[in-house]
Amino acid sequence: MSHFSLLRQVRTVVLMCTLLIIILLIVGTFLFQLYYPDTTLIYSFYATAILLLGGYADLFGNFQPIAPIPPWLQFFALSLTVIGTAFVGVLYAALTEALLSAKFQLLRPRPVIPQKEHLIIVGLGKVGQRVANYLKSVKQPQVGITFNPDFDRTILPDIPLIIGNLKESFTQANISTAKSIIITTDNEMLNLEIALMTRLLNPESRLVIGASRKGLSEKLTHLLKNAQVINSYAVAAEAFAGAAFGENILSLFRQQNQTVLVTEYQIESNDTLNGLLIGEVSYGYDVVIISYQNTSQEIKLMPSLEIRLEVDDRIVVLGTVDGLKRIEQGNILLTSRCWGVKINSIPNQDAEFEGANAITRISGCDLALARQLMKSIPKTLPMPFYQHQAQYLITELRKVLIQAELIQFFSG
Secondary structure, eight states: OOHHHHHHHHHHHHHHHHHHHHHHHHHHHHHHHHHOTTSOHHHHHHHHHHHHTTOHHHHHSSOOOSSOOOHHHHHHHHHHHHHHHHHHHHHHHHHHHHHHHHHHHHSOOOOOOOSSSOEEEEOOSHHHHHHHHHHHHTTOOEEEEEOOTTOOTTSSTTSOEEESOHHHHHHHTTGGGOSEEEEOOSOHHHHHHHHHHHHHHOTTSEEEEEESOHHHHHHHHHHSTTEEEEEHHHHHHHHHHHHHTTOEEEEEEEETTEEEEEEEEEOOTTOTTTTOBHHHHHHHHTOEEEEEEOTTOOEEESOOTTOBOOTTOEEEEEEOHHHHHHHHHTOOOGGGOOEEEEEEEOOSHHHHHHHHHHHHHHHOOOHHHHHHHTTSSSEEOSSOBOHHHHHHHHHHHHHTTOEEEEEESSOO
16 A cells, blocks of 8 residues: 555545544534533533543543433443544544655655666765765765664665665665775674675675774785775874874875875975975975965966975875875985986087076076086986986976986985
8 A cells, every 4th residue: 555545544534533523522512501401502512522532530520410410421421532532543643644744755756776887885874974975976876775774764865775684785786786885884893794795796896994993904905805994093093193293184085095185284484395396395205286376376286396385385285194294304205316317418509508497497406507517418417316306307308309318326
């Protein structure tokens, strides 16, 4: 029987009961007025209404009438109380049904479950809900699975929802064709069971597993191929550690089993970054600068490696806690700065001029020194470079037809 058919039947019963109560109210008022002509019509009406509301004891419990009440009238009064009590029960049931009906009407029909290339979120607690909302914001097809039968169905109304046991839920969610499975339940043993079942049903899918114990997360990483095991406490600890350096942690994410912090820096006069080229910061501290803003409020995404940082500049950096720690301590990676550039030939004076400018831009050395170095060729530039920095310089020199090669000063 459908929900709407049941609702129509309840409404029919309520309507019939209401008509019956009205009829009994009229009949009761008439009988009391007829048997007790000294009473007023309104008193007879109230007496009948009291009986219908379950007040038989109030009227007849301690009542000592002047004239004896005939048995049939007492039976009729008792019948009114019984019928009225039943009517109140029916009324309560109707109100409850109406409230449930209103709740179901507020629930919009959920989307259909995707057939392939979708993401499955197992466990819809606070973490699972936030993951689902984020995936929804980036328009990723997804399915939510929860094993809680009392789950509030008004939560996450825009994604398909499956409530049931593990095996049936995976079948309904089309796990064999899913792209990724994200496991966020609070039970680590259940997470392991889900992960192993996922590997059996879909060996090539990507797994993201939540864990609270470090040892377990490391073991799962080695046990399960193509799985990301995230230790929530460890990730939170890294975020707190990064914030303890006094910088503004904007966000974080996991990449190759490492936590990458998105950090904003404002360059100060005594800052370890003040006066460095962006390339030196990237190569020397093993971080990536994704945004640069100078004092004129000009914002550059993926800025040039040749920009020199100055006081009040703002940069947004991607880096691990170790990278941020090195920046805080000024511990630049000098051992990796072990590469050199040897200039073999310069075709003309224009190339010599442009080559000196390129050396100054990329290495940060004085322009006069760069022009002097270009006078005696072939020559190896005396300043050490990071490998990518040296390769970048060679590429720029070749643009003006200068022949140069990469050499290694010593092993890093």
